[in-house]
Amino acid sequence: MPVRPTAVLPTLLALSLAAATTLTACGTGSGSDPDTVKVSFKQSTDNSIKVMDTYLADIKKQFEKANPGKKVEFVPIKAPDSEYYTKLQQMLRSPKTAPDLVYEDTFLINSDITSGYLKPLDPYLAKWQDWDQFIDTAKEAAKGEDGKTYGIPDGTDTRGLWFSKDIFKKAGLPADWQPRTWNDVLDAARTIKREAPDVIPLNIYTGKPVGEAATMQTFEMLLYGTNDGTSDPLYDRSAKKWIAGSQGFKDALSFVETVYKEKLGPDVSDALDPNVMTRVRGEWLPQGELAIALDGSWLPQDWLPGSGHEWPEWSDELGLAAMPTQNGQAPGKVSMSGGWTWSIPAKAANPDLAFEFVKTMQTKANAQKWYVANSGIAVREDVAADPAYVDAQPGIKFFTDLVANTHYRPAYPAYPKVSTAVQEAMEGVTTGDMSVEDAAKGYDEELKAAADGQVIEK
């Protein structure tokens, strides 16, 4: 009688399926050497981009020269953003795998603080003079709910409107365009639709496929321009509760709805294509197919020599304008900021040495070198005032000036879920499947679940 291998098959297969689809964090323990500082950072998934590697190699050289007998070992993580966080968080869970210094996105830093993954840096900062040079808003970005600081920001980013001077000329719009209200932006887009029908008038990211870019580059750029500019429209910091049912939320959704309903944006199917961000930077803007883009300060990074789509002429061909507030109310412009910080894990073996490494990275000269290399925006006042920095790249002054009116997200533990709920609401009005009312109501419900009931109606 033939054997029936099929009888054991399902069990075996089911087992391997389970193993493949679940997460097994297994780390390779490496003994900690008191003279070696281990530094983890996010390595670009694009092999031709070595900005961070080059910069860190230089700092390592400086550090090892200044501290004889000490060594720096890099533990790079080569992954896209979301996978980077996951990998890092798994490493931070155990003393065996926790490095001495990690690169943390301000988007998730508060989650990691709440998890107890990071070490408060206040004792170090108190003795470090350069800390006074850091601007206050940036210091806020890495503060936990306990008021302690858990990270040193290494730059930030701001956001604004990029527009094609050429298309504006064709549409009879001014080359020094500076919209004062949301309606000014929409009107310009309407004019372009009428006068230059073969281009996309305005791109705003929307929906889940682009993830956090939809929430931050579009939705929050709108939302934070809706109230009086002093209180946070997403999270009530004094009550420590998330805000539901606000008019500002509905107004921001209406803006998104208008753009896609009036066909002022890209075709909905393109807008919801997961690769739309690459197309904006690599195709639409450089090829003159898009008139206005609401996007971040880092775009020129993609147009540098050696990037694959070099576009040195961008600074002549594109104009820059600040995103206005809803009705032009003070302060008149809006920007959102994020960025990354250097943090020391709670389970780090050599925290003191790690902080020494941060100090080397954050001398004025090194910080400035870094901002310029990665198209970052300075968070140090001395660098921001240095003409060598301001002149290093076109656009840098414009985006650095926006720092005065910028907002940091309430990046508390519930934020990633809140952000997904925002994207779902945006997607609903973008496709036209949902009215603004319904989408906002859907958000309020999701919010209650995401924030565990810590919600107030406004």
Place this chain on the structure above:
Amino acid sequence: MTRARSLSRSLTRALPVAPAVVLLLLFLAGPIAYCAYIAFTDLQLTGQAEDSFVGFDNFRTAFGDEAFLNAVWLTLVFTVVSALLGQNTLGLALAALMQRASKPVRTLVGGIVITAWVLPEVVAGFLLYVFFRREGTLNAILDWLRLPTQNWLFTLPILAVSFANVWRGTAFSMLVYSAALNEIPKEITEAAEVDGAGGWRRMWHITLPMIRRSIGTNLMLITLQTLSVFGLIWVMTRGGPGGKSQTLPLFMYEEAFQKSMIGYGTAVALLLLVVGSLFSAVYLRLLRTEV
């Protein structure tokens, strides 16, 4: 033979496989047991100081979650369309046709089909993304034929990714069936032919019953493979638009890693395992029926 001797003898016999068993326990059973445990906790990847045992909460949440039910439905559609109907029948058809084809044709067709199979999932995903997108190859062909074009990834995402999975996975079924068909003794088909049975009758009454076991094994393997497809869909649609191609693995990924709810994500993984076992049970049942 005394009992003690027989015991020592079976122990000696078991010795060579012991390392394998230990490894299996360590690397398969261990993680699965741990996974089963965290499915009953509210463990998060980040944003939480301590996790706690929550009983069946995660499962209750899942069944009350529209997005989860949507993902279950889409997973079934995806599996039935792409594995059972697509890969399976196409693989059998190709294998049967290739039995009669000349050698050059066989080499050529086999080569093409197998190329699709050996391509890494992500590469295949990109290729098909380019095929289906609005400026893609499919629309170029339709346009040339003067047929209406549309963005397939937007209008029919679940069918687009199902097609992609058929494209990618058919080779496997084809290989399984080619092997099975080669096993059928020539005399039997020839006898049937002499008796006057046409092609379809021979297929239905002789070939299919004779390769019944291969059909069952193949169905089971491709079903389990298809249930866990992630990269292909992720690259093509990210599960969108609006969750219209979000199968269970993508739903699980979003819950576990993007919203960092590991406990909930793992509970969904266990439910996916249940779906897989249900399919397997059905196939085993089919295999047991005598012709």
